[in-house]
Amino acid sequence: MSLIMEINNLDKSFGGLSAVLNFNFRLEQNELVGLIGPNGAGKTTVFNLITGVYKPDQGRIIFNGQNIVGLAPHAICARGIARTFQNIRLFNDLSVLDNVKIASHKNVPYNFLAAIIRSPRFFKGEDIIENEAMKYLKIFKLDDKKDELAKNLPYGEQRRLEIARAMATKPTMLILDEPAAGMNPQETKELMNLIAQIRQDFQLSILLIEHDMSLVMGVCERIYVLDYGQIIAEGRPEEIRSNKQVIEAYLGEEVE
């Protein structure tokens, strides 16, 4: 196994508030790691720092041997990091198919001029894009809904479409922000099987935030626990489960 991402001493504060402090993190090739913590602990901030939405005040994010701090989000995506959003952000007024097609734009197989004059290369390229997009829709069982507007999909399918769209950018690392939020237990179980499957099929490394503890404990190989912007524990699920600090900071609160 080789290291795909390493984060050293990452800091980010908003005004006087330290959102993330001295954050250290490692992700191996094909590993599934969870990031948990109470509300407001800074989990989504970490995601935004990795994907370039925020610029860190300090620290390094090494992805495949290169520092990606300071790159624009689209450039980070081009290097192979894709994500979904805690509050779904689909292209609402576009069809399901177009949502996925847009994600493959970074590998567009024809140039601007070919698009304007509609050369044969354009038509061939559009076929490639469409087949590719359909491939991802099939994996996520959305192929029969390809012409629906994204906003008209039921909630669970919108979540799946977000992952399908992220996958269409051909990432090597996938970041999922609460993928099972708002899903019922059955849907959650199916989603987790799906995630496990794409992880294997595409040799993905996955980092996920999730509030459903049974789910996190069940699928993650390693877990980081974040509280007030700092890592308070790291380890295998069973270690986390029995970690006193974690129980105090997080699990204790939830039981209460």
Place this chain on the structure above:
Amino acid sequence: MQIKNKFIRFCIDVLVLVALFTLVQYIITTGLLDQYYQINLVSMCINIILAVSLNLINGFTGQLSLGHAGFMAIGAYASVVMTQMMDQPFIVGIILACMAAALGGFIIGVPTLRLKGDYLAIATLALGEIIRVTLQNIDYVNGPAGILGITKMTTWPWLFGATVVTVLVVVNLINSSYGRAIISVREDEVASELMGINTTKYKVIAFVIGAMFAGLAGALYAHFFYIIKPETFNFMKSFDILVMVVLGGLGSTTGAVIAAIFITALTAALQSFPAIRMILYALILIVVMIYRPQGLMGNKELSRKTFGRIWSGRK
């Protein structure tokens, strides 16, 4: 089979266009279309170009620009300087008009497109006015008095060609992967950026192409109406174009074309009551906003598919 279908459709499109062109050319040469209607025909084509190009910026990219008349002015002046002062042929004037307006769009777009919504609207409004005031203070183009006696070069073939090219470029662009990238900026800029789309780049591309066609419209305008002065291209002109885009439906090229035709016809019909024209403008906008806030066409297009559906519905 599929390729054959595409080819047949292409042939039908060409035939329809050629027929339309020849028909209008015929009624112009036989004198059936008098001066008054010719002027309206010219305005109609110019307005279609302006509305379709502004719709690319405002409707598809979702960036509210209020400076479209400024780019039209750049195109008008650039072409007139070429044809009248440097004695170049019309085509050189047109090409330079497009290039100058595109360059203007680039220079204005790069710094302002980082602004969003109303901030961008105000910035583009101001920059449009800056273009106008700058022209007013350049003696080479006669300042506020403008340039008189421009040779009439805008003929029906030029107008028709320019309108078709504008609509085709915008439609083909929007229906490609580049167009989807542009639309995704409107839908959700953050998500678009995180799906690997360089949103700044596509905003600037849309802005530059929109500005370029506004420049084309300016060149055609200048070479039909004999006279151009900075005042013609004030913010009211930008506002006129915006009305067409909003009326037609933000993000619908068909809507922009229909609204441009409608507004031109309405203006012509109200020519003798210029005072009421603006009141009616306002009234129409208010009524549309109340009953059809998404515009006449929403973000839908009239296409072969739509006609096919209507056809099969009848059967």
